[in-house]
Amino acid sequence: MSDAARAMRGWSDARNAWRTGADFARWLRAHRGAVAMAAMLSFAAPAMFFSGAASVMREPTPSNLVVLGAWFSLFGLTLWGSLLGVGFALQRAAAARRHPRAAAVIGACAAAAVAEMSNGRGQILVEQGVVQSIGRMHVYAFFVATIMALLFIAHLSRSRAQEAAAARLRAAQAAQHAARLRLCCTRLQAVQARVDPQLLFDMLERVRRAYERDAARAERLLDELVRFLRAALPRLRSASTTVIGEAQLARAYAQLRALADDVDVDATIRVADDVAGARFPPGVLLPLLDDALRRQAGACAIVADRAERVCRVVITLPSPARDTTLTRVRVLLADLYGTAARVAIAPERGATRAIVEIPYESL
Numbered sequence: 001m002s003d004a005a006r007a008m009r010g011w012s013d014a015r016n017a018w019r020t021g022a023d024f025a026r027w028l029r030a031h032r033g034a035v036a037m038a039a040m041l042s043f044a045a046p047a048m049f050f051s052g053a054a055s056v057m058r059e060p061t062p063s064n065l066v067v068l069g070a071w072f073s074l075f076g077l078t079l080w081g082s083l084l085g086v087g088f089a090l091q092r093a094a095a096a097r098r099h100p101r102a103a104a105v106i107g108a109c110a111a112a113a114v115a116e117m118s119n120g121r122g123q124i125l126v127e128q129g130v131v132q133s134i135g136r137m138h139v140y141a142f143f144v145a146t147i148m149a150l151l152f153i154a155h156l157s158r159s160r161a162q163e164a165a166a167a168r169l170r171a172a173q174a175a176q177h178a179a180r181l182r183l184c185c186t187r188l189q190a191v192q193a194r195v196d197p198q199l200l201f202d203m204l205e206r207v208r209r210a211y212e213r214d215a216a217r218a219e220r221l222l223d224e225l226v227r228f229l230r231a232a233l234p235r236l237r238s239a240s241t242t243v244i245g246e247a248q249l250a251r252a253y254a255q256l257r258a259l260a261d262d263v264d265v266d267a268t269i270r271v272a273d274d275v276a277g278a279r280f281p282p283g284v285l286l287p288l289l290d291d292a293l294r295r296q297a298g299a300c301a302i303v304a305d306r307a308e309r310v311c312r313v314v315i316t317l318p319s320p321a322r323d324t325t326l327t328r329v330r331v332l333l334a335d336l337y338g339t340a341a342r343v344a345i346a347p348e349r350g351a352t353r354a355i356v357e358i359p360y361e362s363l
Contacts, residue, residue: 027088034087037155041148042080042115046072049141057128068124075115079145082111083152090153091160104153112145206260221259228252243313244276247302250285250315254293254300263297275306279361281336284329285315288354291325292317298351311360320345320352333358 028035050072054065086107093103116138123134131137203225210218228249247269254267289300298318305312326343333341337358346353 024085024088027091028084031087031156031159034152034156034159035084038083038087038152039080041152042083043076045079045141045144045148046076053125053128053130056130060128064124064128071124075141078117079111079115079148082114083149086111086149087152087156090156104150104157108146108149108153111149112142115145116142203256203260217259217262221256224252224256224259228256241280241282242276243278243280243304243311244271246280246282246285247271247304247313250289250300250302253286254289257290257293258297261297266299267302268300269302269304271302271304272306275304275311275360277362278306278311280311280313280358281332283332284356285313287325287329288315288317288321291321292319292352295319306360309360311358313356315354315356316348317352317354318350320347321354329356 050069053068054060057064090103090107125131125137126134203221207218207222207225210221251267251269258267285302293300296319299316300318301316303314303316326345330343333343333356341356341358344355344357346355
């Protein structure tokens, strides 16, 4: 192998090692519960062994206890690191579907064997009469460490199963939410298809009648209808618009209705700058306004503002909307936002305020 080839291979190995180390660091951050469980299992046996050994030692000296404690601490730290490394490797093996059961047993034995490399405690235990054979001590410690490793691996397996179940649940919830949105969009389009043609045919009939009595008024009504349709038709292609767009559409409709009915309707809008471009569903303001103006003409006002993450639109109506209209609007908002949206009615002297609150979303 040439020097260039060896250099390239070394660089490739270093890069793979760096990626593995970065993946291991991310795995540790994502599995903090597993890190804590590995620490608890790793230090449980050394703590038990140390307390038991200290209680039966013949003539323990402070130095003996300090050295023995250091060796048992090293055993626990080594086992802890081994368990984390084995857990990371087993997760990769499970992702690659490479004999997870056999890998679990081999990994547990490997972690126990690595921990048993810290064998300096054996001489002190023999001198103090705690054990009679260093070999038997290592066999017993290896056996206990293997059990701890198997318990940790079982915990990891259960955690992976719970994570997979949680991921499936999140996916199902996301799919359910998407289905609800599609259903709501279908309902919105159905409402728009039902309301807008009805309004169009009604206004065209009024234009026809107006031409029979007053051609100039009929021309003004037709111009107002054209302006309204220019604002209304784009919303038929979308299930969402903006606050300012819906407010302007509602005002255009109020002016159209006033001209068609030959009544005085004062329609004003006041939309805060930070909420003007926020997402707002169609089929909310217009049905409320249409229902109220069909029953009684009068002044209308639309005020929109924002309170943190809530978009608030208050529409003042000359008469209260019918319960069927309110129910339809509430069902529409519930389909889109669940319990995060609400419609409240506040009666005032000679008018009614409809308060619509939805989560703030920029379009």
